[in-house]
Amino acid sequence: MSNELEQRLAAALEARAGQVGPDDLTPRGLPGPAGRGPSRAVWVGLAAAACLAAVGAGVVVPRLLADLDASQPPPVSRPDVPPDVGQDWEPIGGVESDVDLDGDGEADRVRLRGEPDPDFEGRTRLDVELSGGGSAYGVVALGSTLATYSPRGADLDLDGADEMVLTVDVDEATTAPRVLDLRDDVLVEVAPAAGDGTPLVAGPVRAGTDPATGLVEQRAADWWLADGTLRSSVSESAYPALGMSWWVPDPFVAQVVTWRLEGDVLVPRLDEDVCISRLEEERRPCEPGEQDGLPDLAPVADDLVGAGESARLIGGLPATARIIRSGRSDRVVVTPDGGRPSGFTIFGKRLRVFTTAPSALVLDEVAAAYDEDGDDRPDGVLVAPTDGPITPLRAPDDQRAWLAEDGAVYTVSGGSGRVELGQWARDGDDLLVVPLGTVCLPDDGDVTAAERC
Amino acid sequence: MRAGSVDDGGPSVGLEELYATHRLSLVRLALLLVDDVAAAEDVVHDAFARMVARRTPLRDPHAALGYLRTSVVNGSRSALRRRRTARAYAPPLDVAPTSPEDSAVLAEEHRAVLDGLARLGRRQREVLVLRYWSGLSEADIAATLGISRGTVKSTASRALVALERVMTQEADR
Numbered sequence: 001m002s003n004e005l006e007q008r009l010a011a012a013l014e015a016r017a018g019q020v021g022p023d024d025l026t027p028r029g030l031p032g033p034a035g036r037g038p039s040r041a042v043w044v045g046l047a048a049a050a051c052l053a054a055v056g057a058g059v060v061v062p063r064l065l066a067d068l069d070a071s072q073p074p075p076v077s078r079p080d081v082p083p084d085v086g087q088d089w090e091p092i093g094g095v096e097s098d099v100d101l102d103g104d105g106e107a108d109r110v111r112l113r114g115e116p117d118p119d120f121e122g123r124t125r126l127d128v129e130l131s132g133g134g135s136a137y138g139v140v141a142l143g144s145t146l147a148t149y150s151p152r153g154a155d156l157d158l159d160g161a162d163e164m165v166l167t168v169d170v171d172e173a174t175t176a177p178r179v180l181d182l183r184d185d186v187l188v189e190v191a192p193a194a195g196d197g198t199p200l201v202a203g204p205v206r207a208g209t210d211p212a213t214g215l216v217e218q219r220a221a222d223w224w225l226a227d228g229t230l231r232s233s234v235s236e237s238a239y240p241a242l243g244m245s246w247w248v249p250d251p252f253v254a255q256v257v258t259w260r261l262e263g264d265v266l267v268p269r270l271d272e273d274v275c276i277s278r279l280e281e282e283r284r285p286c287e288p289g290e291q292d293g294l295p296d297l298a299p300v301a302d303d304l305v306g307a308g309e310s311a312r313l314i315g316g317l318p319a320t321a322r323i324i325r326s327g328r329s330d331r332v333v334v335t336p337d338g339g340r341p342s343g344f345t346i347f348g349k350r351l352r353v354f355t356t357a358p359s360a361l362v363l364d365e366v367a368a369a370y371d372e373d374g375d376d377r378p379d380g381v382l383v384a385p386t387d388g389p390i391t392p393l394r395a396p397d398d399q400r401a402w403l404a405e406d407g408a409v410y411t412v413s414g415g416s417g418r419v420e421l422g423q424w425a426r427d428g429d430d431l432l433v434v435p436l437g438t439v440c441l442p443d444d445g446d447v448t449a450a451e452r453c
Numbered sequence: 454m455r456a457g458s459v460d461d462g463g464p465s466v467g468l469e470e471l472y473a474t475h476r477l478s479l480v481r482l483a484l485l486l487v488d489d490v491a492a493a494e495d496v497v498h499d500a501f502a503r504m505v506a507r508r509t510p511l512r513d514p515h516a517a518l519g520y521l522r523t524s525v526v527n528g529s530r531s532a533l534r535r536r537r538t539a540r541a542y543a544p545p546l547d548v549a550p551t552s553p554e555d556s557a558v559l560a561e562e563h564r565a566v567l568d569g570l571a572r573l574g575r576r577q578r579e580v581l582v583l584r585y586w587s588g589l590s591e592a593d594i595a596a597t598l599g600i601s602r603g604t605v606k607s608t609a610s611r612a613l614v615a616l617e618r619v620m621t622q623e624a625d626r
Contacts, residue, residue: 005617006585012566013586015559017481025480026494030472031502103604105574105611160576160600160608227575 085139086125089113092145099153101182103161106131107153110164114145121145126164126180126187138180138187142168155228156261157181163190163261165225174203177223177230181261193265198257199234200266204246207238213432215240220248222276230259230266233274233283237292240434242425247434249292251277295423295436297448298404301356302376306330315407316357319366319384323351332382332390336366339386346372354378359407361426369403378403381424381431396424396431402447416441418453471517472501479525485582486529488571496532500524522587523597526579533575569620576600577612584609 090113097110109129115122122145128136142149147169153162156179164180164187177200180187192200199205204218217238224231233254240247254276257268275286277293305311307330310322318337323330330351335341345351354369358381361367365385369378378401383391395401399411399422409424411433418440422433439450476497483493500521559567570578576598583594595602 005613008562008566009570009581009613009616010585012563012570013485013582015563016567017485017586019559020477020481020484020490020493022477024490025477026491028494028498030469031498031505103600104607105577158598160598160604 083137086113086115086123089115089122089125090145092124092149094148095150097151099151099164100131100162101128101136101153101164102130102132102134103155103159104130104132110151112149117145124149126151128164128182128187134185136182136185136187138189140178140180140187140189142166142178144169152225153228154225154230156230156259156266158260162228165230170201170203174201175223176201177225179230179261179266190261190264190266192259192268196265196268198232198268200232200259200268204241205234210240210435213240213435215242215432215434217241218246220252220254220276222254231271232257232259232268233276235276236273242427242432242434245425247423247436248278249294249436250279251275251290252292253286253290254283291452292437294421294439294450294452295408295410296406297410297450298406298408299448301354301403301405303355304352304371304376305355306352307350311353311355313357313366313368314355316359316362317364317366319357319368321353321355321368323353332368332370334366334368334382334384334390336384336386339366339384342384342388342390344370344382344390344392350374353382354403356403356405357407358403358409358424361407361409361424361431369409377401378409381409381426383426391429393426393429393431396433399433410436410447412439412441412447412450414441416443416445419450421450468501468505471504471514471521475518475521476501479521482522482582482587483525483529483532485586486526486579487532489532492532493529496525496528499528519593519596522583526583526597530575565620565623566616569616569623572619573612573615577608577615580605580608581612581616 092112092114095110095112098107099110100106101108108131111127111129113125113127114120115124121143123139124142124145126138126140130136149166152165154165155161156163161182163182166178166180167175168178170176179190181190182188192198199219199221200223202222202224205221207217207219209215210217218241219238220235222233233256235248236253236255239249239252252275254274256271256274258271259266259268261267273286274283275290276283303311305321305323307323307325310320313319313321319339320335320337322333324333324343326345328348329345330349331343331345332351332353333341333343349372352371352374354371356369358367358369358378362381362383365383367384368382370380370382371377372379379395381393383393385391397411399413400415401409401411401424403409411422411424413420413422418438421436421439423436424431425434438453440453441447442449479497479500480490480493483496484490487493487496503524504517504521570581573581579598580594583589583597584591589597591602591605594605598605600608
């Protein structure tokens, strides 16, 4: 076949290469030692690492590019697993593999067997039929023998053959890759070096506690395989979490590392930062100077009803609110659809209720935001269960708050300029302000025009 | 490959001479891998920068060129990865489409081959470029790419078959 094809290929390559001549090259001298600094990504990474260390978070510790001179061939341990372990264990079905362990360009076939265990938490034996001939096996603890596994391949040591990557559940919210390297026909588990704090998980990574609010702060981590490489990311900032809620901006800036296998350990190499949008389901290069996104600050909900009026609440669970004048006070009566009415009074206060429900902070019960001082701003939230009395949640502080049409209540620490943006959240029978960062408001104080400073 | 990591005490390779002699050929090598002149120049610049930054100078010119070649191949992979990142990780092909100017200058027969080459896998493309443009031996290709000679041989063989197949498919369209 190939004499003609080889000649055509060589000629085409020569033609393409010949399109660049000496005169086409940009005038550049040999890079000098003093002129060569770390790439942008390295500096960003170092800065980020310093920030993370400053808040006491054991997270990204980027390894810079390996020094080819200083590094000796990394140690490679040899497996010591008897070949007959697990050959009679229960087959695990549904395995869909895409891995080329012998580097011949063809996918290998993988079978799994689970060690009998009453809790289905025994070890797993992997048997591989190598497409180029021969076989391999391994015995690893994957956590569960009930799960469905899809072994995938990534050439992490750049030797032309894949390592096997399995996804395992760390907990309900977190997965991690389990990497197996083929050595002497045995699959050997490899992992980041002990003490390497670079996250290699998908899910929240606890970064500490905000001393001002007491809220847990978590970084958003992820990992993925792309183009035969294993990569992971972790958000440069940590975001507050409370119960099942986690205030992650969209998009957010994340630091990315590519993992390489060096000897027995996976080593992270800093890569370009990305901006991750969960809404857009994308990872993309950040724009110059791009920061974490702000919440979509919906228009202000400013429709209220007062004494003698009633309204269907918009958003949230269906319900009706009406306000009854009662002497020097007003009484708010909330009636969930299919439930019993219940009332709420503050002695001596004229109450009004927003027709938009604060559905972003009370998800599973009827809720209404009220104004007690006539300034058209929410002063608290009334939670009305279907069968029970109203629970009032009072404003956590006296900062300027507003109810947005999407049911969220935001706060700012000032009228214009550089202010702290916050959002109300329910914490049991209390409200608290979740800090969302510093923003700049225009001179007219239009909160929906807030931007990162 | 760590071909240049041995300090044998001899005179170090003259980097200026190396740069003057091999910069163009290395840019061309990178061009064949990333299909973009500016990116190719950056890749080669970074490769020399890494060599300049070495704490241990290289004594063997052959090892120095091998080091640079490996560095260029690795840098080209990184450039392609960055390009894919810029496309939200969903590239249809590894290699960027050629510019109209390129297409106008290159003969159609060459363009057909290069388009076919662009549709091959990364490793297959690298092996073919190193073998049919750089003219490297299997051993040198293996050292450059950090794979075995057997893998070089099998990859090259499969790559030619694949290239012929994709070119035939294109011709039949």
